[in-house]
Amino acid sequence: MEQMDMQAPERERDDFQDQWQDCMDFAVQLAVKAGEVVRKALKEDKRVSTKTSAADLVTETDQLVEELIISTLKKKFPNHRFIGEESTAAGEKCHLTNSPTWIIDPIDGTCNFVHRFPPVAVSIGFAVNQELEFGVIYHCTQEKLYKGRRGHGAFCNNERIQVSNETELSKALILTEIGPKRDPDTLRLFTSNMEHLLKAHAHGVRIIGSSTLALCYIASGAAEGYYQFGLHCWDLAAATVIIREAGGVVIDTSGEKEQL
Numbered sequence: 001m002e003q004m005d006m007q008a009p010e011r012e013r014d015d016f017q018d019q020w021q022d023c024m025d026f027a028v029q030l031a032v033k034a035g036e037v038v039r040k041a042l043k044e045d046k047r048v049s050t051k052t053s054a055a056d057l058v059t060e061t062d063q064l065v066e067e068l069i070i071s072t073l074k075k076k077f078p079n080h081r082f083i084g085e086e087s088t089a090a091g092e093k094c095h096l097t098n099s100p101t102w103i104i105d106p107i108d109g110t111c112n113f114v115h116r117f118p119p120v121a122v123s124i125g126f127a128v129n130q131e132l133e134f135g136v137i138y139h140c141t142q143e144k145l146y147k148g149r150r151g152h153g154a155f156c157n158n159e160r161i162q163v164s165n166e167t168e169l170s171k172a173l174i175l176t177e178i179g180p181k182r183d184p185d186t187l188r189l190f191t192s193n194m195e196h197l198l199k200a201h202a203h204g205v206r207i208i209g210s211s212t213l214a215l216c217y218i219a220s221g222a223a224e225g226y227y228q229f230g231l232h233c234w235d236l237a238a239a240t241v242i243i244r245e246a247g248g249v250v251i252d253t254s255g256e257k258e259q260l
Helices: 008-042 060-076 085-089 110-115 184-199 211-219 233-245
Strands: 048-050 057-059 081-084 101-108 121-128 131-139 144-149 153-156 173-176 204-206 225-227
Touching: 008 060, 008 101, 008 110, 008 121, 008 131, 008 144, 057 060, 057 110, 060 081, 060 085, 060 101, 060 121, 081 085, 081 233, 085 101, 101 110, 101 211, 101 233, 121 211, 121 233, 131 211, 131 233, 144 211, 144 233, 153 233, 173 184, 173 211, 184 204, 211 225, 211 233
Parallel strands: 081 101, 173 204, 173 225
Antiparallel strands: 048 057, 101 121, 121 131, 131 144, 144 153
16 A cells, blocks of 8 residues: 655755755855955955945955855856846846845945955855845954854854844944945935934944944844945845844834845
């Protein structure tokens, strides 16, 4: 008599989970390798160009590191899709599908990188069925590796991290970033938001020049909140998983769950 294997669907799910764990392990190795390239280039002279504005900088190292990451991933995972900051800036379409997709910021904090200011990071996020599965962020100068996987927690150098328990704005440290736009409306909005926070007696407001690292600091409990207008998917993908797994939330300006 033929018997049905009732465990088959569960085993199939476990196989997929193991597959994504293999992807995450590979992303960790690749982020560190890319970070070594960035760290070495930090000390060297750079050719700097601009993209959308005079403050939106890009260097040859941004492009080199993104090519290193994507080409290495393509060899390992030829059927996956890729979204990269510099590829998108060069004209490639940025479209998230249900396919396994890598979302890459080769150097987050390019302005910092140009000026040799330490907060500089490599960010690699991964989504399946348009849901974020894991994120890996490597702080190139401090050699700290942040990672988080859906349902498995968030870690910095393999030590579990957790967001702050503080809920009062008057006892909070807030992080932000102005971004590359410098038009009058953007500047008014930025200074107005800063004024509201200071009038609410927040302990302080900080700008570090790297949105992904700022979000990692939130995940590790070093600050209580971060806000910014105009973030892109490569700014948010990896950090969103890490924050959620550390017990935090990522929302848009209307209070809804942030969607890539």
